[in-house]
Amino acid sequence: MKKVIVGNHAVSWGVQLARTEVISAYPITPQTQVVEQLSEMCASGELNARFIKVESEHSAMAACMGASAAGARAFTATSSQGLALMHELLHWAAGARHPIVMADINRSLGPGWNIWTEQTDSLAQRDTGWVQLYCETNQEVLDTTIMSFRLAEQVNLPVMLVLDAFYLSHTAEPVDIPDRELVDAFLPKRQARLKLDTAEPHSFNALVPPASYMEMRHALQEAMREARTAFDEVEEEWEQRFGRRYGAVEAYHTDDADLVLVTSGTVTSTARHVIDQRRAAGERVGLVKIKMFRPFPTETLRAALAGIARVAVLDRNLSPGRGGIFAEELRAALYDVPAEDRPQVYGYVLGLGGRDIRPDTIDTVIERTRAAAAPDREDLWVGLLGDDGAPATTGRAQTSADSLPGVEA
């Protein structure tokens, strides 16, 4: 069944089709539509689930932990400040190996108050032990929601699926909604190996001395390793059943490329458009989309990018004092690629707080990457307003020796 739905409702549909048993959430823009529709689905009986309308995101995650520990399939959704408030329990959920699925609608963090898209909220949770999957379209959102439950329950790790505020959350696109029976066959009822059960009492998350803690963290790391291959298997099966797959990493026109953009989220679609135009003009440019951020698909990215001269990373996020987060992770992943195959990584920070990333913004990135003999020490900011209030092309690199118009040295 095809329906024209916004990204938030694509999440809700995925949660419904997954026969989620316990939902717990708190409203926050731009996530709210997810739980509004789930409330409707629970009220109408379309979804047989308990919906716990908690007093905070912190309690939303806590309730999901309790439900998951008791064997239920549990879901929540949030954004920005809400995700930051959950931070403590993201560690707890992963450490306790709860296969909770959460949708994070990427939104910038305050202050000042800004409800528009930016990836810093989710990327700031990178060390919590959650699988992170970024989406480009509403179809991908729905498919990823259902696949996330399967992946989570296979490896006993929580999964965060991530979509851009407004560009997906509030934008309607045609989405093929799979038949319930087919989804049931793909995603059977959860069978928890261990759960809170009075017939078989266990103690969960008890005090752990140094003699055991490290092994538990190692098991978490191993589960992440397992998640990397399990994701490919889950997608393989999804493709067999539903005819669609996305890849932990997608390479687009990279075979003969001498310059490749690296993107995640909806900026990928804009970048595809730019690549198509430039390809039509005979330019050897390509694109690599990163869907999976945790576990970081290091080997896949090395294979996709080795031998390409220049890689430009578009980071709609910021680690203050360092720069774009995807660029930094990518540099580490490529560091020991043999020198003759190792790409130069150019980092660009752009689109923060929902600032537009337009085709001409990406043109600027490509032009700048072509023009600079080597990457700057620090990632360049693109789209900053100049001192006169007009958009500067790129700006404020500490060591830029280039003299493109609008570049501040």
Added chain:
Amino acid sequence: MSQIMIKDALQQRELMTSGHLACPGCGGALAMRMVLKELGERTIVTMPACCWSVIAGPYPTASVQVPVYHTAFETGAAVASGIRAALDMRGDTDTTVMVWAGDGGTFDIGLQALSGAAERNENILYVCYDNEAYMNTGIQRSSATPWGAWTTTTPVAQPQANPKKDIMAIMAAHRIPYAATATPAYPTDLVAKVRRAKSVRGTRFLHILAPCPPGWKYADERSMELARLAVRARIFPMLEVEDGQHWRFTMDHPGDPVEPYVRAQGRFRHLDDAQIALVQERVDARWTELLGRVMN
């Protein structure tokens, strides 16, 4: 109260084992033992950070024989809500889901989640065993610490300056179906309240006074004596509150002077006669206020 009555009142089953890690004389350990006896095996417990995070035993041991979910400090009531929802979804509406939290996890950091769960009238039993400070971290004041008490963060030169938070009034204001105070010093009263709580649907709250020898500074063997003094002196009255509106006493409170209770504890050693008189005044004022509620 004769020993025979107590023996008859308490179930013979033991769901708490020896070898637990409580300090000698711990009121919180005794409270758990009695509560579990009455609740029975069909109980799931979640414990936010508190003394019991230790007492329950380190991995891979456990000193209670029911499922336990240890959780973060401020999350007891929310985790219990999730457990309840999952049990309900698999058709199990009978198993008791119990939060077992200290005063810090209840009065302070866990109050928001508790308020949320109580407002939703979640079908859970929330037990606060109150030892009147953050004892597990080494005796720091909480909002359950009584006026005038020494703790490591309220030193003698600047002892606890605020009155103990009235958690029962807060819970009553949520109009939950059942709330009660208790202490293991009166086992029959405690067990009757647990039995009552177990039979009620919705949010149930038990506030248990749990004397703490190392935190209150007295000899191990005096825990029950001190708890009785607290009740008799109307410092910790034995109450039941139904639907947040119907308050009643569950035993007599003769109104013994507070002085023997205060003098017995090192945490009050710095208080002079005038200050103890002030404690008495405050207890009397609260009692008068409480009588107003009970009479209604």
